[in-house]
Amino acid sequence: MFSLDLFLNALVAGVLLGGFYAAVSLGISIAFGLLDVVNIGHPIFVILGSYAAFVLNDAYGLDPLLSGVLFAPVFFLIGVVVYQVYYLSFERKGESPLRGLVFFFGLLFIIEVALLLKFGVDYRLIEAPYIGRSIHIGEVGIAFRLLVPCVVGLLMTLAITQFLSRTFYGRAIKGVAQDSLALRLMGIDPVRIKTIAFGLGIATASVAGALLIMISPVEPSIGRAYIGRVFAIAVLGGLGSIGGTLTAALILGIAESLTATFSGPSWSLAVSFGILLLVLAVRPAGLFGR
Amino acid sequence: MANRIVVRDVEAGYGGVRVLHGVSMHVEDGETVVLLGTNGNGKSTLMKCIMGIVQPDAGEIFLEVDGRRFDLAGRRPEEIVQLGVTLVPEGRRLLPRLTVRENLLLGAYRAEARRDIARNLEFCLEAFPVLAERQKQLAGSMSGGEQQMLAIARALMSTPRILLVDEPSVGLAPILVSRVIAKIRELKEKRDLTVLMAEQNFNQAVKIADRGYVIVHGRIEFEGESTQKLAEHELVRKYYLGL
Numbered sequence: 407m408f409s410l411d412l413f414l415n416a417l418v419a420g421v422l423l424g425g426f427y428a429a430v431s432l433g434i435s436i437a438f439g440l441l442d443v444v445n446i447g448h449p450i451f452v453i454l455g456s457y458a459a460f461v462l463n464d465a466y467g468l469d470p471l472l473s474g475v476l477f478a479p480v481f482f483l484i485g486v487v488v489y490q491v492y493y494l495s496f497e498r499k500g501e502s503p504l505r506g507l508v509f510f511f512g513l514l515f516i517i518e519v520a521l522l523l524k525f526g527v528d529y530r531l532i533e534a535p536y537i538g539r540s541i542h543i544g545e546v547g548i549a550f551r552l553l554v555p556c557v558v559g560l561l562m563t564l565a566i567t568q569f570l571s572r573t574f575y576g577r578a579i580k581g582v583a584q585d586s587l588a589l590r591l592m593g594i595d596p597v598r599i600k601t602i603a604f605g606l607g608i609a610t611a612s613v614a615g616a617l618l619i620m621i622s623p624v625e626p627s628i629g630r631a632y633i634g635r636v637f638a639i640a641v642l643g644g645l646g647s648i649g650g651t652l653t654a655a656l657i658l659g660i661a662e663s664l665t666a667t668f669s670g671p672s673w674s675l676a677v678s679f680g681i682l683l684l685v686l687a688v689r690p691a692g693l694f695g696r
Numbered sequence: 697m698a699n700r701i702v703v704r705d706v707e708a709g710y711g712g713v714r715v716l717h718g719v720s721m722h723v724e725d726g727e728t729v730v731l732l733g734t735n736g737n738g739k740s741t742l743m744k745c746i747m748g749i750v751q752p753d754a755g756e757i758f759l760e761v762d763g764r765r766f767d768l769a770g771r772r773p774e775e776i777v778q779l780g781v782t783l784v785p786e787g788r789r790l791l792p793r794l795t796v797r798e799n800l801l802l803g804a805y806r807a808e809a810r811r812d813i814a815r816n817l818e819f820c821l822e823a824f825p826v827l828a829e830r831q832k833q834l835a836g837s838m839s840g841g842e843q844q845m846l847a848i849a850r851a852l853m854s855t856p857r858i859l860l861v862d863e864p865s866v867g868l869a870p871i872l873v874s875r876v877i878a879k880i881r882e883l884k885e886k887r888d889l890t891v892l893m894a895e896q897n898f899n900q901a902v903k904i905a906d907r908g909y910v911i912v913h914g915r916i917e918f919e920g921e922s923t924q925k926l927a928e929h930e931l932v933r934k935y936y937l938g939l
């Protein structure tokens with residue numbers, strides 16, 4: 407039996423989920439889409455962000471969003487170090503990106519195991535006054551634990567697109583994968599640009615992690631479920647297009663939410679990839695790929 | 697402000713292959729100097745040496761700004777650009793998936809150029825109206841002639857003390873070559889540029905050059921102190937003028 411209320415609720419939840427997915431995918435969109443760095447380990451940095459928010463919330467009752475923002479500079483520095491290691495051991499030697507894949511996969515497992523040793527396998531969650539609340543418009547309920555992540559995800563996406571199109575660093579980041587010698591001939595050090603960009607991508611994981619633990623309890627291995635999803639979003643949106651990433655995140659959020667409501671949650675990810683394959687068959691560059 | 701570039705006894709090449717054999721030349725303040733040479737004689741290699749893309753094995757290259765001397769050999773390209781030497785490279789090297797405007801703005805990355813960005817942008821869009829119309833278009837989707845204009849305009853955005861241009865005529869129809877060359881002359885007059893241009897199209901190059909060098913197999917075979925002298929030389933008559 408099709409119910410309009412059920413449909414509308416699923417649709418709204420999907421849009422909200424999509425905004426959150428955009429936040430999780432931004433870092434991949436930057437690293438993979440703009441820098442040609444296959445950072446398959448990105449989701450574990452998101453989980454790391456969740457635990458950072460958890461620790462501060464547990465000890466001091468700090469608002470998760472505040473932790474996300476407070477930790478962003480720390481995550482930026484982590485990103486800078488990770489990229490430098492990656493650059494020195496792979497990229498500079500001209501190793502194929504596939505070898506880099508192994509590096510990031512290794513990083514994923516090391517951080518995951520470290521989190522496991524420190525926090526165990528228990529699901530962790532946080533408390534904030536707005537998390538249990540919701541508003542109702544007619545029959546459609548909007549939960550704050552979904553609304554806040556969506557709004558923050560949208561704002562973060564907007565901030566990144568503005569940074570990329572309005573600043574010297576931003577424009578250099580957009581160009582760096584296209585022709586690094588061309589950049590040098592304009593007085594720009596491409597390695598410095600890539601380092602900054604990668605750091606920025608990891609910094610978004612701090613905020614995305616705080617959003618994640620608002621939406622659902624977190625344990626160290628749930629990052630894996632996001633690997634396929636974030637790459638699907640980055641590719642679906644079109645590599646290098648942040649606006650495309652947002653659109654793709656919304657499409658996937660809606661598709662997953664509708665599928666979960668009407669066919670059961672186990673179909674969600676299959677439907678996401680189905681959409682990805684369908685779009686790539688028609689438009690190999692993704693929705694907004696150039 | 698007096699700027700000059702001096703190249704002295706430069707030897708350079710790729711791996712074991714020597715391409716430049718003791719090249720010496722100089723470009724003085726306000727001059728336009730042409731480097732004439734047919735394919736494969738080392739024009740681009742010399743440009744790359746000045747820009748730090750290829751490091752010379754021997755000899756010296758230096759830039760003088762108001763009597764202060766900066767050795768260029770051993771510096772990285774991005775440092776040399778920061779000193780005020782900008783190259784319009786062979787193949788143009790635009791960022792194809794960025795817009796015309798984004799390419800231009802990136803040209804102004806150099807610290808000294810950022811202050812001038814509004815003035816330079818206005819100047820470039822006025823000098824090249826076709827770029828003004830197409831600011832939002834992707835650079836890669838422009839025609840060859842338009843791309844060459846953009847490459848030159850982008851270099852001007854960096855407020856260069858010395859502008860190097862590597863074969864602006866390549867791949868362009870004769871009418872476009874004339875137009876590009878005329879543009880460079882116009883820019884030069886408006887902005888007191890000091891220019892070193894590599895070319896093999898002699899007839900076009902002499903329209904703007906004050907003097908020039910003929911490079912053959914990585915050696916400067918002839919130094920013509922005026923375009924008149926160049927035109928009279930047997931090498932030029934034979935290889936560039938078909939006489």
Ligand SMILES: Nc1ncnc2c1ncn2[C@@H]1O[C@H](COP(=O)(O)OP(=O)(O)OP(=O)(O)O)[C@@H](O)[C@H]1O
Nearest residue numbers: 710715733734735736737738739740741742786896
């Ligand atoms: N990256 C490279 N690696 C090896 N050899 C090179 C490289 N670039 C140029 N050469 C060689 O150096 C010589 C000079 O090349 P260069 O590009 O300087 O010539 P050019 O005068 O600019 O010619 P053109 O008019 O065709 O651009 C040629 O024999 C060329 O094969």
Ligand SMILES: [Mg+2]
Nearest residue numbers: 739740786863
């Ligand atoms: Mg050449």
